Amino acid sequence: MKDYLVRALAQDGAIRCVAAVTTGMVAEAQERHHALPTAADALGRALTGVALLGSSLKYDDTLAIRIDGGGPLGGLLVEANGRGHLRGYVKNPLVDLEAGAEGRFGVAEAVGKDGFVHVISDLGLKEPYTGMAPIRTGEIAEDLANYLLTSEQIPSAVALGVLIGKGGGVRASGGYMIQTLGGIPEDERERIERNLRAIGGVSLEIDAGTTPEELLERALKGFEHQVLEPRPLEFRCRCSRERALYTMAGVSPQELDDMIRVDGGAELICHFCNQRYHFEAGELIALRHELETRRSQEPED
Numbered sequence: 001m002k003d004y005l006v007r008a009l010a011q012d013g014a015i016r017c018v019a020a021v022t023t024g025m026v027a028e029a030q031e032r033h034h035a036l037p038t039a040a041d042a043l044g045r046a047l048t049g050v051a052l053l054g055s056s057l058k059y060d061d062t063l064a065i066r067i068d069g070g071g072p073l074g075g076l077l078v079e080a081n082g083r084g085h086l087r088g089y090v091k092n093p094l095v096d097l098e099a100g101a102e103g104r105f106g107v108a109e110a111v112g113k114d115g116f117v118h119v120i121s122d123l124g125l126k127e128p129y130t131g132m133a134p135i136r137t138g139e140i141a142e143d144l145a146n147y148l149l150t151s152e153q154i155p156s157a158v159a160l161g162v163l164i165g166k167g168g169g170v171r172a173s174g175g176y177m178i179q180t181l182g183g184i185p186e187d188e189r190e191r192i193e194r195n196l197r198a199i200g201g202v203s204l205e206i207d208a209g210t211t212p213e214e215l216l217e218r219a220l221k222g223f224e225h226q227v228l229e230p231r232p233l234e235f236r237c238r239c240s241r242e243r244a245l246y247t248m249a250g251v252s253p254q255e256l257d258d259m260i261r262v263d264g265g266a267e268l269i270c271h272f273c274n275q276r277y278h279f280e281a282g283e284l285i286a287l288r289h290e291l292e293t294r295r296s297q298e299p300e301d
């Protein structure tokens with residue numbers, strides 16, 4: 001099953017639901033960052049979470065989630081855009097705690113509870129919107145639900161799951177989110193809760209071949225609903241060699257000189273995707289010339 005998400009609306013949009021399968025992109029994230037199981041689990045949940053929260057983004061609009069809980073993972077940053085491109089990293093990918101109850105890989109402990117979830121949404125307006133909420137459990141799904149309720153006043157249930165195989169690799173990953181807007185009758189709320197209880201572990205469902213559409217059907221059982229166009233998802237970073245070189249233009253002339261004379265080149269690594277960009281001394285000399293020319297053309301004060 002390829003990675004994608006699908007949304008559904010019920011009760012004239014008062015109930016919104018989105019479900020996703022993210023196995024491929026989470027496996028790619030694990031591979032790119034050489035992440036051990038606990039770190040891969042946490043990163044996978046966060047990537048799936050940002051895919052769900054960003055499911056109605058358009059084009060190049062982005063949503064980023066930063067989770068800093070003070071635990072050994074050292075923090076996570078994930079980002080989604082309206083094209084279904086996701087990227088993200090965990091600061092310390094070599095974290096692997098003992099498997100806890102129910103075979104969970106200790107994500108809560110690795111994330112930590114002493115900190116905040118930050119959500120940064122850039123919709124191409126003058127200022128990006130940022131919101132935050134304290135971390136409650138470190139399990140990520142609960143923390144995102146708590147953020148949505150306390151910061152955006154949207155009652156939400158969020159389920160995120162990553163199944164790690166025996167060899168330590170990502171075997172299945174996915175999630176779903178259901179939100180109610182503007183208050184719904186008590187019996188409808190109870191029906192949703194009953195539906196969600198019947199779904200069970202989301203990563204096991206994905207592993208068993210349950211599709212996002214089937215998850216939606218089950219979450220919205222008993223509600224007439226409209227399923228929207230699915231959106232493919234993939235791990236894809238926005239970095240490039242050109243952008244990396246542009247970043248090098250930000251270092252001081254002295255540092256640039258050192259890289260040319262002492263190091264004989266430079267290497268830049270993209271945090272988000274772990275791609276390495278190597279620049280030969282010749283390229284840095286050309287960059288230095290370009291910067292000098294630009295400076296000499298700037299009007300003097």
Ligand SMILES: [Zn+2]
Pocket residue numbers: 237238239240270271272273274275
């Ligand atoms: Zn990158």
